[in-house]
Amino acid sequence: MPEKKTIAKAREDKRRGKAPSTQAGEFVHEEIEHIREGKHGARSAKQAIAIGLSKARRAGVKIGAGKSASTATKKKAASDTRAARKRSSGTAAKKSTTRSRATKTALKKEGHAAASKRALSAQARKSAAKRPAASRSAAAKKAAHTKGAAGRSAAAKKAARTRAKKAS
Structure with missing residues (x-):
């Protein structure tokens, strides 16, 4: 749950x-x-x-x-x-108690990596x-659209910092 x-x-x-x-x-x-x-x-x-x-x-x-x-x-x-x-x-x-207990027990035995x-x-x-480049690009455009002005501004500043870091 x-x-x-x-x-x-x-x-x-x-x-x-x-x-x-x-x-x-x-x-x-x-x-x-x-x-x-x-x-x-x-x-x-x-x-x-x-x-x-x-x-x-x-x-x-x-x-x-x-x-x-x-x-x-x-x-x-x-x-x-x-x-x-x-x-x-x-x-x-x-919900089946037995089934959910079995699932939980099995997952507890797995690793955390x-x-x-x-x-x-x-x-x-x-x-x-x-995924094709066009699909990734469309997703990025949609994300920018729903981000809002403050979010876009923060993202642009972060991108500028990243570019500056890579240039040096």
């Missing part, structure tokens, strides 16, 4: 008109924090992200599986979306490399 503050942050993102992936990012961030705190582990950064996305879908964030996702992933995404709908209509079945900066950075690079 996601923390209340995570759900509140995702709702705030939705109110501000941010993309569903941004809303889901709050849940992924929470999952990474849990791994770093030692609440549980994960085999890879990819698994940590998948757990966060699953929680987001179950909390009602409208995010589907990717175009190139496997059949199993698409099935799981559909199942999570259905679970969210059932939860909102009040007809959700009681999956949430390291190095692992997450490698995952981000790998994921970005699969």
